[in-house]
Amino acid sequence: MNISKEQVDDLNAVVTVDIAKEDYSEKVDKILMDYRKNANIPGFRKGHVPMGLVKKQYGKAVLVDEVNKLLQDALNKYLTEEKLDVLGNPLPKEQENFDWETENYSFEFELGLAPKFEVKLGGKKAITHYKIVANDEMIENQLKTIQKQYGKLVPKDVAEKEDLVAGTFVNEEKEINNTATVELEKIKGKKNLDKFLKAKVGDTITLKTKGLFTDDHNLINALKINQDEAHDLDIEVSFTVSEINTQELADLDQELFDKLYGPGVITSVTDLKAKIKEDAEKQFVQQSDQQLLNAITEHTLENTNFELPVEFLQKWIRATGEQPLTEDEAKDEYEKSEKGLRYQLIEGKIINDNNLQVTFEELKDFAKDLIKGQMAQFGQNSPEEKELEDIAARILSNQDEVKRMSEQLMSQKLLNFYKENAKLKTKEVTFDEFIKEVYK
Known part of the structure; x- marks a missing residue:
């Protein structure tokens, strides 16, 4: 077997896989021998069917199947060994007059290659990182809501x-x-x-x-x-x-404070207002961080320029779609997904260049923190370590949960990386001001 690559340009290549008879014949012969041992064909005793008849009936199907297996294994191994960063999957080129009756075969595959580029998080213009604060009006409204609730x-x-x-x-x-x-x-x-x-x-x-x-x-x-x-x-x-x-309205007294946060945690209206402010601003952090991720995504997309193998990708969309697509439909689908593809490449490069990998221990600790948070909502504030380990083990045995939490943890790692490396400016706003500025 021989595999070679022709570089069409920086973003496109053609891989040729040549398969000779000696690459597949032994495997094909073994499978046909097994067929012969078990074949039930009228007029012949089991195990005594002439090999010529077995080959005539099953030979081509076995040959095609084994050559295709050999081809896929060889192609995947080649892409891995050569460290080729491909987009989509290799697309087989159509070959006119292909003949399975010959003994040697040659297959060609088109490759769309990922572009080379650098990501620049810095720039002349700083990205706004909002710090959302709870103002006096919000705190007073929340105070009144609590008094109504317990009144x-x-x-x-x-x-x-x-x-x-x-x-x-x-x-x-x-x-x-x-x-x-x-x-x-x-x-x-x-x-x-x-x-x-x-x-x-x-x-x-x-x-x-x-x-x-x-x-x-x-x-x-x-x-x-x-x-x-x-x-x-x-x-x-x-x-x-x-x-x-x-x-x-309920009185703002020690009885109410104890109902809200437990005995002696809050002892004055001043303490209660401070706690309301603290809790509200903790909730705002998630919205502020999500906005920052969105802003940095847009920033990197605008400031990271590279070409893509557009023609290949449109052809790949046509070839892999659930329903047959015309050229125009494939073009439309590509245009809808191009922005997402570009950011996937940018994000992947940031992750690889900065070794932002998620380890199993990090994932387990992340799961345990989530479990502790959920248990605290039901008043279980001091779970035993063994209990946390057992619950985390059950969660991490579910691949869907592992995937979901891995994505959450990676998102957090990226956010921390951006906060440390991107050019940011902090802007303090109330929640209403944040909504007006960000969502307009």
């Missing part, structure tokens, strides 16, 4: 604008009949709010759904309809009041 409902005869009014929404034509509790703070417009404020238990008021709430999600919950139905819904509904309650 109690007190019945009333007449509603005020911060009260809760329970009742039933009805519209016979749309088959709406749903009991719900309305937070009057979320009612939109003075005209609508006044109708609730004037009503007493047992009264029925008529409302227009369009512009009834400050948020469409409130309308979805109040009427028990789906999002599509809620969009631009403009009908009349009746609302019969069954209850009016005011939310009496």
Whole structure:
């Protein structure tokens, strides 16, 4: 067997695999001998079928199968030994007048080669890394939410604008009949709010759904309809009041502090506000980091230029698609996936050049940290090491979980690498400012 490579250009090559009779004949003969021993052909005793008849019936199929196996093994071994960084898979070239009746064969494969390039994380313009902080307004709102959550409902005869009014929404034509509790703070417009404020238990008021709430999600919950139905819904509904309650806020005292965080952890309102701020900003880190990953992805794509074997890749898409594709369809598919392919190559180079590999020990520690976090949510703050090891072992026996966690861990490694090596500027913003700037 002989394998040779012709370099067409920097991104394309053709590999030729020459297979001679001596490369496959022994294996083919052995398989045919086994066929002969077990063949059941009318007129012949088992094991006494003439070899000529066996070859005539099975010879070509066995030959084709063995040559193809030999070909794939040789090609894969060659690509590995030569350290050829290929995109997609080798594509067999069509050969006119190919004849299996000859004894020696020659096969050609087109290769699309990965480009050579350098990744530049630095640049003239720094990438913004947002630090999202919890401002006083957010902390006060969260404080009030906690007081409401741990407070109690007190019945009333007449509603005020911060009260809760329970009742039933009805519209016979749309088959709406749903009991719900309305937070009057979320009612939109003075005209609508006044109708609730004037009503007493047992009264029925008529409302227009369009512009009834400050948020469409409130309308979805109040009427028990789906999002599509809620969009631009403009009908009349009746609302019969069954209850009016005011939310009496819980006192900000030691009893509440202990309920929230355990005995003695928080001892003052100042401590509670500091804890609310700390917890909120921990949650914001994930959003800030994800935005940074997105920004660096765009930066590297814009600043890392290289050519791709476009024609080969479009041909490969046509050859490997689940459904037959025209040239134009394959071109469209390539254009949709090109950006993702480019970033895969960039990310792969960063990982390889900087040895950002995930070891099994790192993966096990990562799994154990995730387990501890989940157990803490259920009040188990000090699990034994053996218990963690056993649970981690079960999780890591699932290949899908291993793949998912490996991707998470690699993403974290890349993020840490970017923070240390990319040109960044930190910008402190509130959550609302972050949303406005990033998602506009």
